[in-house]
Amino acid sequence: MTCPVCRDSAIARAAARAVERIEGLTEAYEQEGQRLGPISHCQLSTSPDSPLFSPEALSTREGLQKAFEKARSLLKKYCRGYGGILILHPWRQIHLDGSQCGRHDCKKPHTWTWSPHFHYIGVGWWIRSDEFYAATGWTYTKFGYGRRKRRDVSEHQRSLINTLSYQLSHCGILVEGRHIYDPDAKIPVQGTIELSQVGQVVRYVGLFSNSKGGYKVESKSFEVQPCPHCKADLHTWDVVQDDKGDWQLYSDRGPLMEWVEVKRWYINHRQRQQRLATASDG
Numbered sequence: 001m002t003c004p005v006c007r008d009s010a011i012a013r014a015a016a017r018a019v020e021r022i023e024g025l026t027e028a029y030e031q032e033g034q035r036l037g038p039i040s041h042c043q044l045s046t047s048p049d050s051p052l053f054s055p056e057a058l059s060t061r062e063g064l065q066k067a068f069e070k071a072r073s074l075l076k077k078y079c080r081g082y083g084g085i086l087i088l089h090p091w092r093q094i095h096l097d098g099s100q101c102g103r104h105d106c107k108k109p110h111t112w113t114w115s116p117h118f119h120y121i122g123v124g125w126w127i128r129s130d131e132f133y134a135a136t137g138w139t140y141t142k143f144g145y146g147r148r149k150r151r152d153v154s155e156h157q158r159s160l161i162n163t164l165s166y167q168l169s170h171c172g173i174l175v176e177g178r179h180i181y182d183p184d185a186k187i188p189v190q191g192t193i194e195l196s197q198v199g200q201v202v203r204y205v206g207l208f209s210n211s212k213g214g215y216k217v218e219s220k221s222f223e224v225q226p227c228p229h230c231k232a233d234l235h236t237w238d239v240v241q242d243d244k245g246d247w248q249l250y251s252d253r254g255p256l257m258e259w260v261e262v263k264r265w266y267i268n269h270r271q272r273q274q275r276l277a278t279a280s281d282g
Contacts, residue, residue: 014202015164018085021204022122022160024265025083025213032267036083036123036207041143041163044071045117053116058090059174064201071118072205078132083207084122085164090172091115119167121160122208171201215263224255 022039029036046053052070057063068086075082092115095101095108126132126140133139204210225234234256237249 011165011168014168015161018164018202018204019161020263022084022208024215024263025208025267028213028265028267029207036081037125039084039121039123039160042120042126043117043141043143044074044120045115045139045141046137048115050116053090055090055114058088058116058172064088064174067116068203071120074136074138075120075124075206078135079124079126081207082122082124082205083209083212084120084124084205085208086203086205087119087121087167087171088201089117089119089167089170090174092117093170120205121163121167122206124206168202173201211268213265213267215265217261218264219262221260222257223260225258 026036051057052063052067058067067088071086075086091112093101093110094113096111101108101110126142127135129140206212226232227234236253236256238251238253239247240250242248
């Protein structure tokens, strides 16, 4: 998410997908009589000196996988009924004088320091934080949701998507570099290095993991998109830059059309039961 052109739209899409999955699977669980409890936002931190979380370890696909496996194992053991999104932040913002900062709206100058930690946004019942530290050497801190800025969206929905968007805005995209080899000589091409992302730093875990459930598209239609504020039809416009450097609307290309899907979310074990019942009837 480093491209200055599409970064914000990519973050918005990822946050919207996460909210849709959490809300969809939560409803599916509730339809089966399982209440998951409220969603909380927690930060899981280990020592930055841990070999498992060194820059060298996290810059490889195998090392990143081990780091997530460690975090998941702690959730499984110390957070009963866990399920949510796990986001890795390899760096942490601090003030220039070295003091810690935990505010997204802080106006002081900042710098980044290596301090790997996870943000967990999801459900579950934790053991006491002091007991967790004594047993694991890790710490966890619970945060509140975001701030409510508009009245047209419920507090629960607003804080979930705001929190996800903010955490995704500065999650770590870890890459590894390798020389590009000549296919015949098997030697590095001088100065040519290929960078590749070592793995996803945002993962669904527990009750919301990909293995636990999904959705089926029941209908799909191509519809005009409404304005989120006034609900009028959105339009696509060409723009031109005037002699003052300001951008002006030039020509209306017509209504903004997008595919809209109606999805039915399900829990996997229920799908298996339905398939078995269908097979036995046949």
